[in-house]
Amino acid sequence: MDQTTAIIDLDLPGPRISRHVYGHFAEHLGRCIYGGFFVGEDSDVPNERGIRTDVVEALRALRIPNLRWPGGCFADDYHWRDGIGPRDQRPRMVNSHWGDVVEDNSFGTHEFMDLCELLGTDAYISGNVGSGSVAEMSEWIEYLTRADDSPMADLRRRNGRDEPWKVPFFGIGNEAWGCGGNLRVEQFASLARQYSTYVRNHAGNEVYRIAAGASDADLHWTEVLMQSFDALDRPEEADAPAGPFQAVSLHYYTMTGPWADKGSATEFSEDEWYLALERARYMDQLLTRHGQVMDHYDPHRRVGLVVDEWGTWWNVEPGTNPGFLYQQNTLRDALVASVHLDAFHRHAERVVMANIAQTVNVLQAMLLTDPESGALVRTPSYHVFEMNTGHHDADSLEVHLQGVPTRTGEKSELPLVSASASTRGGTALVSLTNLDAQAGRTVVLDLRGRDVVGHSARVLSAPGLATHNTPEAPDAVAPVALDAVRPHDRGLEVTLPAHSYVTVSLTLA
Ligand code: AHR
Numbered sequence: 001m002d003q004t005t006a007i008i009d010l011d012l013p014g015p016r017i018s019r020h021v022y023g024h025f026a027e028h029l030g031r032c033i034y035g036g037f038f039v040g041e042d043s044d045v046p047n048e049r050g051i052r053t054d055v056v057e058a059l060r061a062l063r064i065p066n067l068r069w070p071g072g073c074f075a076d077d078y079h080w081r082d083g084i085g086p087r088d089q090r091p092r093m094v095n096s097h098w099g100d101v102v103e104d105n106s107f108g109t110h111e112f113m114d115l116c117e118l119l120g121t122d123a124y125i126s127g128n129v130g131s132g133s134v135a136e137m138s139e140w141i142e143y144l145t146r147a148d149d150s151p152m153a154d155l156r157r158r159n160g161r162d163e164p165w166k167v168p169f170f171g172i173g174n175e176a177w178g179c180g181g182n183l184r185v186e187q188f189a190s191l192a193r194q195y196s197t198y199v200r201n202h203a204g205n206e207v208y209r210i211a212a213g214a215s216d217a218d219l220h221w222t223e224v225l226m227q228s229f230d231a232l233d234r235p236e237e238a239d240a241p242a243g244p245f246q247a248v249s250l251h252y253y254t255m256t257g258p259w260a261d262k263g264s265a266t267e268f269s270e271d272e273w274y275l276a277l278e279r280a281r282y283m284d285q286l287l288t289r290h291g292q293v294m295d296h297y298d299p300h301r302r303v304g305l306v307v308d309e310w311g312t313w314w315n316v317e318p319g320t321n322p323g324f325l326y327q328q329n330t331l332r333d334a335l336v337a338s339v340h341l342d343a344f345h346r347h348a349e350r351v352v353m354a355n356i357a358q359t360v361n362v363l364q365a366m367l368l369t370d371p372e373s374g375a376l377v378r379t380p381s382y383h384v385f386e387m388n389t390g391h392h393d394a395d396s397l398e399v400h401l402q403g404v405p406t407r408t409g410e411k412s413e414l415p416l417v418s419a420s421a422s423t424r425g426g427t428a429l430v431s432l433t434n435l436d437a438q439a440g441r442t443v444v445l446d447l448r449g450r451d452v453v454g455h456s457a458r459v460l461s462a463p464g465l466a467t468h469n470t471p472e473a474p475d476a477v478a479p480v481a482l483d484a485v486r487p488h489d490r491g492l493e494v495t496l497p498a499h500s501y502v503t504v505s506l507t508l509a
Contacts, residue, residue: 004443005402008421010428010508011449013395017422019065020353021344022385022392023124025309027072028107029098029362030324036360036369037115038107045374049114054376055360056118058367062385063392066122066169068308068355069112073097073179075171076130080140083108084159097179099323109144113165122168124355129173129195129212130181138198141170147203169353170199171308172245173212177221180212185221188212189228196244210306213249214290222248222290226297238300247304247352252286253313254279254336265314265328266466270437273332273465276312277435278409280336281418283310284343291350304352307344311357311364312336325362330468331477331499333364334380334460338418338433338501341388345420348396356381375471383460383479387503390429394422405436417441428506434496437465445504447491454507455492457482461500
């Protein structure tokens, strides 16, 4: 295979890439909340009202658009009233999903909303359908968002918060087919309609309600949820939001083994490198297939698809609590992320939001903190998110790839180059991932439709496939400027190092 070409029509913008596909997820799981986001006011770790200052600072650079909380599986065990009022009087509970530890509820609604304000991010609250009541969910949204002297607004004020918060996103259950109640989809679809009805819009706060959706390729789940809407195909309502919920979710995790032995985060063969990337690439197919089901019932695309859990799920780091899901994060995780993000960009017409699991110390984290020293490390995945901030709310551009080498994988031919692009105003951003474990690759950017008057590029790579950052070597995998970009008679020519992620920023005339 001689040359790879990426043809991009810079003057043909496609659907907008919602910044919300760069969303995050914080569950009461292991050291995500406690030790990760929240250390308490008395900690030696610098904090603001108990929230780690270094974590906030690192995440602000990602401009994280929304944060999902309190779970995951934990959400369907969570009763929000346990997490309000004086901390020393809050009831305890057992976190039965994650380590069977006792949760003291010291991080609750006020602490979470405080965190969102510090991060400058939108709240995505995940409501309890599995073990909670309709009234409980209804009162939570009233507590959060009501402005007047309603009972819940009064209670909030008594707990120290006068102004209502904004809560744009609300999850109706989580994994209802599993930890969220082991329900049949027909049963859940009815509950989703019912619970959503009582998540009301108070005081001008418009809620976008997201019903717990399918796992992997469970198209039946998506289909039944779509059938539960009333006539989505009426042309006269094409621009109206769907109801009573407005989106369905999808969960998909990347691993190289079965659930019982998902693979090591750091000790893997070249074959496992490719297997992980092939399975990451599968997200594109999932979005196509779920999207086709949705298109059938919803031709005007009024219902959003929200991938509110995705990422790598490896065996826990040796010596750590198996219930805490703490794993390392290598260059391979970074490329799994870039391949997913390309898929979200390509499906911008339907994918309105996504949340990588999870932000700190759990699964494919952005940040890892050392439990002893408190040191904070930015992971390779963090850097992909930072390099991609230019895609937030930009218009997608189609990238037609030619001459891409492939590798025969487990179930498909894996293209060894992944790409996506977007444009906003006088700029464009091109993302290029070279999945090849051994060889570099030159890509010609055939740039059409607008003149390019300037460019710069950055690269994320490392000597080894499993290179990762530690407190001792925090920048072993960190982006640097890429000089290997040359003018070409079709536009530009970029040389991607082996196993690398590259972004090319273009200034347009
Ligand atoms: O992200 C970890 C867990 O994975 C979540 O709690 C659950 O929703 C999923 O199974």
